[in-house]
Amino acid sequence: MSADPTAAPTGPGTSAMAGPSAALVGLDPRPGVPKPDAILVVDDVERRFGGLTAVDVDHLEVQRGVITALIGPNGAGKTTLFNLVTGFDRPSSGSWTFDGRSMSNVNAAKTSRAGMVRTFQLTKALSRMTVLDNMRLGARDQPGENMLAALARPLWRRREQEITEKADELLVRFKLDHLRDEFAGSLSGGQRKLLEMARALMSDPVMVMLDEPMAGVNPALTQSLLGHVQALRDEGMTVLFVEHDMHMVRHISDWVVVMAEGRVVAEGPPESVMADPAVIDAYLGAHHDTDLGDDALLADEVIEQLEHEAHAEEEEHHGKQS
């Protein structure tokens, strides 16, 4: 944790309007800027795959209790960074701390038990288990998960009831309650995303890390999903998510970190970071003249159009080469 002595003291006492994100107001928007109350601090983390450096982050701090978006073009290293800090991959070098504890040599299960729970870009619903069992598996402190205690139902029945109640509440919240007894494999892609997120919440994590939570989710559901993510923050959870949907990034994140080619190239509040030339560079290449901060520009049709143009340009390029 690196407390900035000049930052105004903030905490639960701040006005409801500003919320915990008030702590970020006035922070210098440059890559690696120290946060007043950082929960995750990454230092000099590098991950190479053969000759390719997928992640090369000098310094990154994630503020506690806010929603931080991690954006960047495909292949920027966002998922790899997730894999590293959650213990699913090992860095070539570097270290990080979570909640003040060094986690660089901690495996995935222990990282999760420490309170940092993640979801996956490629959804990992447990197909041949029911939605309810998927949820229950996310819970902690179930004595029946011990092999010997498992034989004696009275030892774990009470806890199982509590877990089931909690699972049912979350399923209602995520509008999956009507699928409770279906096999997870029968759910649509978007429903699986929701299930995976709901399952991650079963353990009351300190920090949730969502890798593209919106990908494939029915647009009718995204609005309520945005609400869920904000609700998590309002309950005091820290959220770090990777997302391509700029609409989501703009509307719910308190802070945005931009990665490109493995590095953190910019960070700051959503409004200003989108106007940062470095970001525009990283993202759009050809469209230097466009302003990502413009709301109208971020309407889906416009993004689609931009992508279409980029695609056409690429083809033209290929055409010239051959």
Added chain:
Amino acid sequence: MDWQRMLTLAAGELIAPQTAAFALAAIGLNVHFGFTGLLNMGHAGFMLLGAYGFAISTIAGAPFWLAFLVAVVAAILFALILGIPTLKLRGDYLAIVTISAAEIIRLLGRSTLFTDLTGASSGLRGNTYKATFQALSPLPDGTTAIGPFEYGNNLSNGWWVRIAAWALVLLAVLVVYLLVRSPWGRVLRGIREDEDAVRALGKSVYAYKMQALVLGGVLGALGGVVYVLPTSVQPDAMGRAMTFFVWTVLLLGGAATIFGPILGSMIFFVALSVVRTSMRELLPPDIFGPAQIEPLSGILIGVFLMLLVIFRPQGIMGDKKELTFHVR
């Protein structure tokens, strides 16, 4: 052709000790594959190790329960040796290591290195290790007939071994039932589906896989003990073919079901008996002698296993939605 005799023979397989032995082994393999997704391709190794553990320690003078314990401990150690290097790796590694480890057990057993202990390729005669088990029998001597089944009470292939074997099978089913419907079993099924997801939820996947490997291995070893109690320890009868028969039994009954292994074993041995007797009766004996019947029934089993996996992957007891044959 004597249909009556054929049917009696076949019905006898329903309760035969061999059927119980394979049911027990398949219950163990079910813990591995059906519930945890572990690809154990050397289950016969656990069975042979259990058989050796029991027989050798009995011959050395151990009382029954100590010999029983030796068989269990041998399986636990074998599971640990197999699991420690492989369970952190991808599933295929376990498959390769179990195939070769089971072969190593068999080859060591039949080699002349330990002839004093194992009897090398001729194995251990049943009479040398059966006495402690027979002595436990509460049955009076004599012969009892129940329906079409008539066996000596205390003969080495009689009622006592049948009763003990099936009691053990029922106990194993009960334990596995209690375990798999518990939260512990839920973690295993999660691992079967996607171990990274389970890791992300904070479970120590390695420890669970190890526990499953040990439990299933112990059940395999007990199957091995039951298998040799009415007969003898023959390393060459407990090789790769035996592993594949256990797989057939499991897939036939239905992986990840509770009673599938028992049903699978019964159907397998009844069908095998029917096939063998009818081939013996119907095929011209000058072309198909006993030396041809055996491999021919082996081929039939192989074809049958293929058809099973293709047309009814969930087995007889299985739920098509949940329990399709699924190799990761």
